[in-house]
Amino acid sequence: MDRRQVTWGLAAAAATAAVGPFGLSRARAAVSADLVAAAEKEGKVVWYTTMIVNQAVRPIADAFMKKYPKIKVEFTRAGSGDTALKIINEHQAGRMMGDVFDGTATFSSIMPAGAVQTYKAAESSAYPDELKDPDGYWTALNLYFLTAAYNTNLVKPDQVPKSYDDLLNPKWKGQMVWSTVPEPVAAPGFLGNMLLLKGDKGGMEYIDKLAAQKVTNMSSSQRTVLDRVIVGDFPLGLMVFNHHVDISKAKGAPIEWLHMEPLVSAASLVGLIKDGPNPNAGKLLIEYMLSEEGQKVLASTSYLPAHPKVPATIPTLLPTGPKPFKYTMMSPKIVDANLKTWIKLLNEKFG
Amino acid sequence: MEARLSVLTPSATVERKGISQTSLLALIIGVIIAVLVLPPAIILVVRSVAITSADATVGGFTLEHFARFIRNPELLHTLSNSLIFAVCSTIIGLLFGGSLAWLVERTNTRFKGLAYVTTIISMGTPYILYVSAWLFLLGRSGPFNDLYRQITGGFRPLFDPYSLGGMILIEGFLWSPLVFLLMSSTFRAANAEMEEAARMSGATVFRTIWTISIKMAKPSILALALFVFIRAIEAFEVPVLVGMPGKVNVLTTEVYQSIKETIPPDLGYASAYSVVLLAVVAVLLHFYGRLSRNAGRYSTVTGKGYRPRQFDLGGYRWIGDFLVLFNFCIVLLLPLLALLWLSLLPYMRAVSFAAIGNFSLHNYAVVLTSDYYRTLAMNTLTVGAVAATLGMILSFFVGWLSARRRPGGQILDQLATVPLVFPGVVMGVAFLMILLNVPLPIYGTIWALIIAYVVRYLPYGLRYTYTGVLQIHKELEEAAGASGATPLQALRRIIAPLLSPAIISGWLFIFLIATKELAVAVLLAGPSSQVVAVGMYDLWVNGQGGELAAFGLIWATIMALVASIFYFVAEKSGRGGLR
Numbered sequence: 001m002d003r004r005q006v007t008w009g010l011a012a013a014a015a016t017a018a019v020g021p022f023g024l025s026r027a028r029a030a031v032s033a034d035l036v037a038a039a040e041k042e043g044k045v046v047w048y049t050t051m052i053v054n055q056a057v058r059p060i061a062d063a064f065m066k067k068y069p070k071i072k073v074e075f076t077r078a079g080s081g082d083t084a085l086k087i088i089n090e091h092q093a094g095r096m097m098g099d100v101f102d103g104t105a106t107f108s109s110i111m112p113a114g115a116v117q118t119y120k121a122a123e124s125s126a127y128p129d130e131l132k133d134p135d136g137y138w139t140a141l142n143l144y145f146l147t148a149a150y151n152t153n154l155v156k157p158d159q160v161p162k163s164y165d166d167l168l169n170p171k172w173k174g175q176m177v178w179s180t181v182p183e184p185v186a187a188p189g190f191l192g193n194m195l196l197l198k199g200d201k202g203g204m205e206y207i208d209k210l211a212a213q214k215v216t217n218m219s220s221s222q223r224t225v226l227d228r229v230i231v232g233d234f235p236l237g238l239m240v241f242n243h244h245v246d247i248s249k250a251k252g253a254p255i256e257w258l259h260m261e262p263l264v265s266a267a268s269l270v271g272l273i274k275d276g277p278n279p280n281a282g283k284l285l286i287e288y289m290l291s292e293e294g295q296k297v298l299a300s301t302s303y304l305p306a307h308p309k310v311p312a313t314i315p316t317l318l319p320t321g322p323k324p325f326k327y328t329m330m331s332p333k334i335v336d337a338n339l340k341t342w343i344k345l346l347n348e349k350f351g
Numbered sequence: 352m353e354a355r356l357s358v359l360t361p362s363a364t365v366e367r368k369g370i371s372q373t374s375l376l377a378l379i380i381g382v383i384i385a386v387l388v389l390p391p392a393i394i395l396v397v398r399s400v401a402i403t404s405a406d407a408t409v410g411g412f413t414l415e416h417f418a419r420f421i422r423n424p425e426l427l428h429t430l431s432n433s434l435i436f437a438v439c440s441t442i443i444g445l446l447f448g449g450s451l452a453w454l455v456e457r458t459n460t461r462f463k464g465l466a467y468v469t470t471i472i473s474m475g476t477p478y479i480l481y482v483s484a485w486l487f488l489l490g491r492s493g494p495f496n497d498l499y500r501q502i503t504g505g506f507r508p509l510f511d512p513y514s515l516g517g518m519i520l521i522e523g524f525l526w527s528p529l530v531f532l533l534m535s536s537t538f539r540a541a542n543a544e545m546e547e548a549a550r551m552s553g554a555t556v557f558r559t560i561w562t563i564s565i566k567m568a569k570p571s572i573l574a575l576a577l578f579v580f581i582r583a584i585e586a587f588e589v590p591v592l593v594g595m596p597g598k599v600n601v602l603t604t605e606v607y608q609s610i611k612e613t614i615p616p617d618l619g620y621a622s623a624y625s626v627v628l629l630a631v632v633a634v635l636l637h638f639y640g641r642l643s644r645n646a647g648r649y650s651t652v653t654g655k656g657y658r659p660r661q662f663d664l665g666g667y668r669w670i671g672d673f674l675v676l677f678n679f680c681i682v683l684l685l686p687l688l689a690l691l692w693l694s695l696l697p698y699m700r701a702v703s704f705a706a707i708g709n710f711s712l713h714n715y716a717v718v719l720t721s722d723y724y725r726t727l728a729m730n731t732l733t734v735g736a737v738a739a740t741l742g743m744i745l746s747f748f749v750g751w752l753s754a755r756r757r758p759g760g761q762i763l764d765q766l767a768t769v770p771l772v773f774p775g776v777v778m779g780v781a782f783l784m785i786l787l788n789v790p791l792p793i794y795g796t797i798w799a800l801i802i803a804y805v806v807r808y809l810p811y812g813l814r815y816t817y818t819g820v821l822q823i824h825k826e827l828e829e830a831a832g833a834s835g836a837t838p839l840q841a842l843r844r845i846i847a848p849l850l851s852p853a854i855i856s857g858w859l860f861i862f863l864i865a866t867k868e869l870a871v872a873v874l875l876a877g878p879s880s881q882v883v884a885v886g887m888y889d890l891w892v893n894g895q896g897g898e899l900a901a902f903g904l905i906w907a908t909i910m911a912l913v914a915s916i917f918y919f920v921a922e923k924s925g926r927g928g929l930r
Contacts, residue, residue, distance in 0.1 A: 046878045046879070048878070052893060052894065052895070053723075053889075053890075053893065053895060054717065054895055054898060058721070058723070074878050074879055075878070076878040076881070076889075077889060077893055078889075078893075093787040093794075095787060095794050095795065097795045097877050097878055097879070098878065174507075217596075217598065218596050219595055219596055220596065220891075220892040220893070220894070221892065221893045221894050223893060223894030223895075224892065224893065224894035226894070227698070227699045227894050227896065228491075228699075230698055230699055230700070231490070231492050231699040231700060231701055232491070232492035232701050233490055233491040233492045234491070248698050251697040251698050251709075252697070252698075252709060253698045253700075351598075
């Protein structure tokens with residue numbers, strides 16, 4: 001497992017560069033009139049999302065409803081773990097409420113339960129192979145890069161930690177916070193990153209030392225972790241999304257993210273829930289979110305679009321931007337194989 | 352003889368017809384209530400001893416769930432957390448609310464209006480708003496810790512609210528308004544002559560308080576203490592918002608986690624846990640019933656119709672003033688200011704002058720224009736209103752049947768009181784299992800919430816109608832019967848109009864608590880049936896404190912209006928307290 005699996009980012013970057021004379025000419029109708037008619041008949045779509053509501057979900061839902069005024073988007077936001085739980089419970093009870101899911105670990109949790117419906121979105125043809133499942137179980141919706149962030153009022157420039165080993169300095173004992181939700185983009189992924197980076201032995205040594213630093217666990221979203229760093233509860237937050245940091249920084253928050261390499265990366269995978277109440281509206285929402293139009297809405301919120309032709313609003317957030325960085329890609333394969341082990345390790349060492 | 356018989360005969364037939372009519376009524380109401388109240392208890396008991404297989408089918412008998420409950424290495428820890436949490440928060444709530452009630456009702460302390468304002472606003476405000484405000488205030492970078500750090504110059508805060516201590520403090524604060532309300536009716540009813548006699552015989556202010564005021568109120572204080580203790584054992588909001596992030600688990604969060612944070616949900620274990628909780632609460636309620644029967648032991652008000660005189664605190668009056676102001680600040684002003692602060696800022700920021708330049712009304716604009724918040728508010732108002740209406744209709748009949756000791760009335764009263772033993776989260780688990788198994792399309796709709804709320808709040812509605820009927824003299828119905836009215840006609844034409852203040856109070860009370868209920872709703876609300884408390888919980892967990900604060904303030908304002916109507920109706924109908 002090479003930590004420099006940069007394929008996804010490269011694909012995204014190559015495509016970003018390719019937006020030029022051809023970018024606008026691809027205005028073919030990916031969505032059939034039949035699908036729209038069937039979706040409008042259903043009248044609504046229920047989206048189980050992991051994105052932050054005011055930052056991304058609401059803008060996307062509003063844009064969708066503007067385009068298809070006859071279809072109401074209802075959404076419920078939770079982390080990948082909770083979202084998967086909801087879908088599995090409904091699936092087992094035979095009472096499906098949701099139509100569309102996304103998230104970095106939702107797919108790998110609900111797939112074994114048989115709760116995913118294959119759907120090869122027409123729009124996914126524009127995506128490189130790494131960003132979609134060959135059988136149509138999922139397509140990447142957006143990309144995430146996770147790292148440490150610090151409160152610029154509390155940490156002086158010369159004190160800023162540069163590497164993972166710097167986090168073991170006694171002065172950070174009890175001063176760090178992270179989210180322990182069961183996702184590759186939270187504490188479990190941090191541990192995974194260390195094991196992939198340093199090997200099993202070196203990784204475990206590092207993890208033991210970090211456990212002695214008494215990192216504060218939060219069972220809520222990475223956004224709340226970042227907020228507690230911004231407000232000054234903790235000087236240092238681990239495993240926060242770099243685009244969240246820049247969104248807050250743009251509003252004047254005293255926060256900065258670190259190029260602590262390798263960062264952790266994962267894609268949020270979107271797919272159709274099996275036996276959902278509004279399958280056609282679900283398909284239409286997926287098509288919309290994957291389309292250039294939908295991805296531009298996503299990009300406008302400073303999230304990192306997965307569509308090869310839609311550029312990121314803040315290029316420095318990407319490893320291929322003006323300030324490149326190394327990262328570990330938590331591909332669906334790696335997540336499927338390791339996430340449970342990492343969660344167990346987290347509970348043992350940090351519980 | 353002939354003449355007397357002929358006079359008696361018509362009234363006797365009316366009486367017989369009346370009996371069959373009331374029996375039929377008792378039967379119908381009995382069946383409805385049994386269908387609502389019994390299944391939750393039955394399904395919990397059945398599931399707690401049933402084997403649930405991987406494909407979610409249920410069958411076979413096992414004691415494994417209970418065995419796992421007992422073997423759980425964390426059990427003792429969880430249990431002791433629950434006990435410490437409940438005992439200490441009860442003490443804080445009682446000290447805080449009780450002393451305030453005495454000061455406001457019995458002494459010449461100033462600023463009394465503030466205590467009532469605090470209480471009325473707290474009646475309609477979802478707990479989650481208070482909790483998030485206090486978490487901000489007491490937080491590591493909140494004003495208190497900030498002050499401490501500026502004094503010490505270090506980075507480390509004085510205390511972390513995400514701890515057992517923080518939970519106790521916040522729960523104690525949460526309870527103090529209700530304690531105030533309940534205790535103030537006790538103190539209002541006490542005879543001031545004894546305190547005056549003590550003072551005239553030369554006792555000091557503190558000695559008078561200790562030997563007379565507290566002693567006289569002791570039976571009701573004890574009953575109230577047990578009541579608050581039970582509610583603290585059942586509490587959900589503070590354990591889930593403060594305890595869970597701080598890894599302090601109590602009994603209710605264990606149940607919640609085995610449903611919400613386990614794949615697949617461990618329904619057997621949750622049921623076993625719930626059954627144990629039900630048993631504990633049932634035992635506690637039994638003792639509460641005995642205590643509260645004695646609560647009136649020292650009632651000293653006679654029918655003389657006097658108003659107790661105020662107790663002169665003399666030179667200690669400033670202490671009273673200070674306590675009233677302190678309560679107002681802690682329980683109302685500071686949380687409101689914290690919410691206002693958070694709602695005006697684009698991102699969470701510690702309190703400082705520099706931040707004022709960042710103020711914007713963006714959060715309010717989003718809340719007022721967004722479809723999401725409108726839906727939340729409409730769902731919540733609908734659920735609250737429908738649940739309160741259905742609950743009061745049932746309470747009306749049960750209250751009358753049992754207060755008038757009609758056949759079946761006693762059984763109905765007991766049946767309708769059963770839901771009291773259900774902590775909210777347990778009620779949520781029970782209805783979740785029921786609704787997933789009935790072939791009706793209720794799961795995930797607002798009807799799931801309405802049904803659960805009707806059951807949960809039936810005992811409260813019943814208290815209003817039962818005592819209300821007792822206050823209406825039987826003669827009125829007898830006169831109606833003698834004039835040829837059937838019992839149902841008497842109910843409609845005589846009892847219902849006379850009972851309307853009690854019914855309105857009960858309706859508003861159920862409406863107020865139903866609109867802030869979190870424990871039941873968090874398990875039963877689906878994506879199409881989100882309500883305010885659940886929406887606020889999501890906002891908090893997902894890091895949208897600014898919108899939460901803006902929406903919360905607007906919502907609290909609306910609910911404070913409803914609560915003030917409730918307060919004045921309840922005052923007018925002669926029941927200031929919530930009992």
